[in-house]
Amino acid sequence: MIPAVAVLAAIAAVAGALLGYAAVRFRVEGDPVVDQIESLLPQTQCGQCGYPGCRPYAEAIARGEADINRCVPGGEHTIRALADLLGREPKPLDPEVGEEKPPAVAVIDEELCIGCTKCIQACPVDAIVGAAKQMHTVVAEECTGCELCVPVCPVDCIRMEPVPVDLETWRWPYPGTAEAHA
Amino acid sequence: MSDYLLILVSTVLVNNFVLVKFLGLCPFMGVSRKVETATGMGLATTFVLTLSAVCSYLVSTYVLEPLGLEYLRTIAFILVIAVVVQLTEMVVHKTSPLLYNVLGIFLPLITTNCAVLGVALLNAQTEHGLLESALYGFGAAVGFSLVLALFAAVRERLAAADVPQPFQGAAIALVTAGLMSLAFMGFAGMVHE
Helix, strand or coil, rough: CCCHHHHHHHHHHHHHHHHHHHHHCCCCCCCCCHHHHHHCCCCCCCCCCCCCCCHHHHHHHHHHCCCCCCCCCCHHHHHHHHHHHHHHCCCCCCCCCCCCCEEEEEEEECCCCCCCCHHHHHHHCCCCCCCCCCCEEECCCCCCCCCCHHHHHHCCCCEECCCCCCCCCCCCCCCCCCHHHH | HHHHHHHHHHHHHCCCCCCCCCHHHHHHCCCCHHHHHHHHHHHHHHHHHHHHHHHHHHHHHEEEECCCCCCHHHHHHHHHHHHHHHHHHHHHHHHHHHHHHCCCHHHHHCCCCHHHHHHHHHHHHHHHHHHHHHHHHHHHHHCCCCCCHHHHHHHHHHHCCCHHHHHCCHHHHHHHHHHHHHHHHHHCCCCCC
């Protein structure tokens, strides 16, 4: 029994090491622009841009198929960074994907939560903690405000609360897009 | 020399893995709609099957048998095959993007091809040597590719044929496969395994 487990573990370890080495040795250089674009996206994997995640959206931008103004969670900040990187003019968020809202976090009404875990599965950034039949709550620092948890709640106990602007979070509006914020 | 030739003929035609031993039926039915995809799958399988037959032989002879752990063959071979497939995919991706585009989607599918595991286990059971194992795997893969390409060609013709309604789709494909199997049974007895 013990030697069998040890041998299998050894084979698996050798195989793992081999694959790990091969992954480095035979790494295929993808399009470097895709990596750069992806690093600017907020990694919420929310799909509001119409692509199944941030990586596919970055690939679509690199191929020239998608415009740079489709990222709702990233908002104006991301659009400006992408415009900088790609040497394009920044433009307001595509109204097709939604309008930019002030930054918000999800809040769970803990009185109403039935502990169904549906919102935990929906959250792309693991910002909701809780277990089955236990009350859930949102880790505000992790929440990106993507709203994916709101529609899945069967008892409608999740609401979006805007983050109040204080001395820490306030910043100058970018010139040219200032009227959108005014 | 004639022994090796016999192994090849035996695995390609007489004891064909798909039509006589009935192994690897899922890709046989799944990717035989078009001749191009069938050839792609055949190529990828040939490569992986030969390689995994050799690797499983090495693992079985130099690791499992000295330790008296022959009963671990199945699970160890599954591990080896998965690694070989993954490694092949990485190497092909790096060295030949063209080949990767042709084989790309088929490579991961081979992990679950039971013919691959079947070859490894039969090699261990019949106590083949290294070269015999490699030839056995290669022959099995050539037989698999041959049958897959033939079947795909037949199915392409069937698509245009006037098939009675109750037989359309999977039903006629299975009937065709059965008839092909009957034809290959005609080779039976020519070579003893």
